[in-house]
Amino acid sequence: MPLFREPEGGAWVAIRATLKRDLVLMMRRRSEVLNPLVFFALVITLFPIGISPDPELLAVIAPGLLWVAALLAALLSLDSLFRSDFDDGSLEQLLLSPQPLPALALAKVAVHWLLTGLPLALMAPLLGILLSLPSGSYAVLALSLALGSASLSLIGAIGAALTVGLSRGGVLLSLLVLPLYIPVLIFGAGAVQAAILGDGVSAHLAILGALLAVALGLAPWAIAASLRISING
Amino acid sequence: MSLRLQARKLACERDDRWLFRDLDLDIHAGEIVRVEGPNGSGKTTLLKILSGQLADFEGELYWNDHPMRRKRQDFLANLLYLGHAPGVKAALTPLENLAWYQALAGEPDAEAARFAALAAMGLAGFEDLPAGQLSAGQQRRVALARLELIPRPLWVLDEPFTAIDRDGVAALEGRLAAHALRGGCVLVTTHHALAESPALRCIRLGQGGDDAAL
Amino acid sequence: MWAFIHKLGSPKWFYAISERLLPWFWVAAAALILVGSVWGLAFAPADYQQGNSFRIIYVHVPAAFLAQSIFVTMAVAGFIFMVWKIKLADMAATVMAPLGAAMTFVALFSGAVWGVPTWGTWWMWDARLTSMLILLFLYFGVIALRGAFSSRDSASRAASLLAMVGVINIPIIKYSVDWWYTLHQPATFSMTSRPAMPMEMWAPLLIMVLGFYCFFIAVTLMRTRSEILRRESSKRWVRELTMEVS
Numbered sequence: 149m150p151l152f153r154e155p156e157g158g159a160w161v162a163i164r165a166t167l168k169r170d171l172v173l174m175m176r177r178r179s180e181v182l183n184p185l186v187f188f189a190l191v192i193t194l195f196p197i198g199i200s201p202d203p204e205l206l207a208v209i210a211p212g213l214l215w216v217a218a219l220l221a222a223l224l225s226l227d228s229l230f231r232s233d234f235d236d237g238s239l240e241q242l243l244l245s246p247q248p249l250p251a252l253a254l255a256k257v258a259v260h261w262l263l264t265g266l267p268l269a270l271m272a273p274l275l276g277i278l279l280s281l282p283s284g285s286y287a288v289l290a291l292s293l294a295l296g297s298a299s300l301s302l303i304g305a306i307g308a309a310l311t312v313g314l315s316r317g318g319v320l321l322s323l324l325v326l327p328l329y330i331p332v333l334i335f336g337a338g339a340v341q342a343a344i345l346g347d348g349v350s351a352h353l354a355i356l357g358a359l360l361a362v363a364l365g366l367a368p369w370a371i372a373a374s375l376r377i378s379i380n381g
Numbered sequence: 382m383s384l385r386l387q388a389r390k391l392a393c394e395r396d397d398r399w400l401f402r403d404l405d406l407d408i409h410a411g412e413i414v415r416v417e418g419p420n421g422s423g424k425t426t427l428l429k430i431l432s433g434q435l436a437d438f439e440g441e442l443y444w445n446d447h448p449m450r451r452k453r454q455d456f457l458a459n460l461l462y463l464g465h466a467p468g469v470k471a472a473l474t475p476l477e478n479l480a481w482y483q484a485l486a487g488e489p490d491a492e493a494a495r496f497a498a499l500a501a502m503g504l505a506g507f508e509d510l511p512a513g514q515l516s517a518g519q520q521r522r523v524a525l526a527r528l529e530l531i532p533r534p535l536w537v538l539d540e541p542f543t544a545i546d547r548d549g550v551a552a553l554e555g556r557l558a559a560h561a562l563r564g565g566c567v568l569v570t571t572h573h574a575l576a577e578s579p580a581l582r583c584i585r586l587g588q589g590g591d592d593a594a595l
Numbered sequence: 596m597w598a599f600i601h602k603l604g605s606p607k608w609f610y611a612i613s614e615r616l617l618p619w620f621w622v623a624a625a626a627l628i629l630v631g632s633v634w635g636l637a638f639a640p641a642d643y644q645q646g647n648s649f650r651i652i653y654v655h656v657p658a659a660f661l662a663q664s665i666f667v668t669m670a671v672a673g674f675i676f677m678v679w680k681i682k683l684a685d686m687a688a689t690v691m692a693p694l695g696a697a698m699t700f701v702a703l704f705s706g707a708v709w710g711v712p713t714w715g716t717w718w719m720w721d722a723r724l725t726s727m728l729i730l731l732f733l734y735f736g737v738i739a740l741r742g743a744f745s746s747r748d749s750a751s752r753a754a755s756l757l758a759m760v761g762v763i764n765i766p767i768i769k770y771s772v773d774w775w776y777t778l779h780q781p782a783t784f785s786m787t788s789r790p791a792m793p794m795e796m797w798a799p800l801l802i803m804v805l806g807f808y809c810f811f812i813a814v815t816l817m818r819t820r821s822e823i824l825r826r827e828s829s830k831r832w833v834r835e836l837t838m839e840v841s
Contacts, residue, residue: 150532151532151534151563151564151565152459152532152533152534153488153532154458154487155458155486155487155488156487156488156489157484157487157488157489157490158487161484161487161490162484162485162487164484165480165481165483165484165485166481166484166485169470169473169477169480169481172472172473172477173470173472173473176472176473176511177472232470235466236466236467236468236469236470236471237464237465237466237467237468237469238468238469238470240434240462240464240466240468241462241464241468241482241485242485243434244432244433244434244457244460244462245457245485245486246454246457246458246486246487247485247487306760310740310753310756310757311740311743313744313749314743314744316743317743320736320739320740320743323732323735323736323739324736324739324740324757326732327729327732327733327736327761327764327768328760328761328764328768330729330768330771330772331764331767331768331770331771334771334772334774334775335771338775338778359767362767366763370756370759370760373756374753374756376436377749377752377753377756378749378753379434380434380435380436380437380746380748380749380752395746397829436748437746437748437749
């Protein structure tokens, strides 16, 4: 075996391997994928019981309820994003690889969105039926959630990276992340409401897209810096 | 190839106590440097600083006579670090674990090399079992298989002998010696006494022990 | 230039210079706040719509200004600390966070009190009050994160990073909350949109704002000084200083 070989596989090879590894890991621990979905359904069940089963009332508040519940469900799974890697030492190996850390972090976030945000978005219309969400807004609900949850995953990953080294990081994580979620919530729920009122939704979706673009541009660097801080202890 | 890791005036303070101060190191190719000292004397911290993981220290690091800050990428491409935690995913098989490390290191995706590395670590027959079902010593061997798999001249190993049986210890010791002989460089902490050799050098931590005064 | 910045970043030098500056800021703050509140509360004309209850803006507006400025200052200090590793900047950021949170609370509380005669309720989801509430949570996050780390260096870097992330988000939050508010516009008028004020009304407000800023600088200087003593307690110059005093 040679003493040294120049790393030849570029960043893209490492990103693909990280995507594959995290996907395989999540598929082997299906409960982690299912938990947020079950939580989402449960919370949505609680609202009619806690407020009123009146379909007209539920129809009015359904967009907000669905969005808030989906946001909390996505938050629930955030804490585990880097935690197992931190515990078993793979995170320090990730940080010491000669590949760009922001890109590798982005790969991990992408898997999180693929297995949390996207399923939540696909499931939301089903739960919309339970809340008598007016017809014509179902597609917008799923689309706004799919778009918005990607921003949520990116922003949330900053918080997850900052708290991964802390033993009681879970509660702190929600304190750090929830205020930053508010713009996404406003435009996400706003899109569904606009669809119900028959207004154009393209402006809302465009703003959600713009938020995602900003998050995509900045969050990977913030996540990488946060991971470096957390590994310091 | 040339290989030189230097530290000048290294000092690290934790909880108002100096772990070490004014530490000068000069590590060359062909050396095995063993960092010793009692528990809590900062061995792991020193290794983390020298592998570029910790930023909270005073002093300057040099890689091949250049400040580390400017040569970080080159340094990482030469480094193989093995920490306290083995970095082995319990839900993945040893082969899958190694495949990720191969890609992360920029190595070609070669399954034969992975099999060979695992066999060299005495893990033949365990390649396709989830690592969580292996014993602690076997998991450590999966991590150590990276030494076989990824050609890097600078090895930084934190307690690599943990949980390894006697035969494994002897084999690993031989591997370290062979690496130094080939012009590689090993930086290791261990409670296990390494066999005397001209390549071996010891750095002792923990006499400092005074508080952070002055 | 570099030498000057590094001198400025030296805690010892800062400790000496701030001692001389501090009385001036205290005097300026006291004088401005005194003049501003007497003028604003006693001499400025009453509002034609709200009567005398509008006078709470002489506390609410400066507090709200300060609440936002402190967060921005904190993020800038965090940036300076992260990039140039000037520990003094981090010390200042540390002591600013509780003050900023307090100012945010003052703004919220005065807004709530103002709501009683105006809206007939202690709380309205007014755009500015909502933004302020979110800002308060952002402050809590920074303070809690700093307290959660055991290593001071990590705590400082984490808090700085979060402050920087927060400061990028503040305009986005503000814009989206304003947008949300106009969408759900209630019939009452908002604190943010008011007709142009006559000079007799805004002049005392300006004085109050300046007074609050001087107060902020004075408190920050004072608390940074004690933070310096705490963190540098093992350094020789601090030991000599305490020897002299005792």
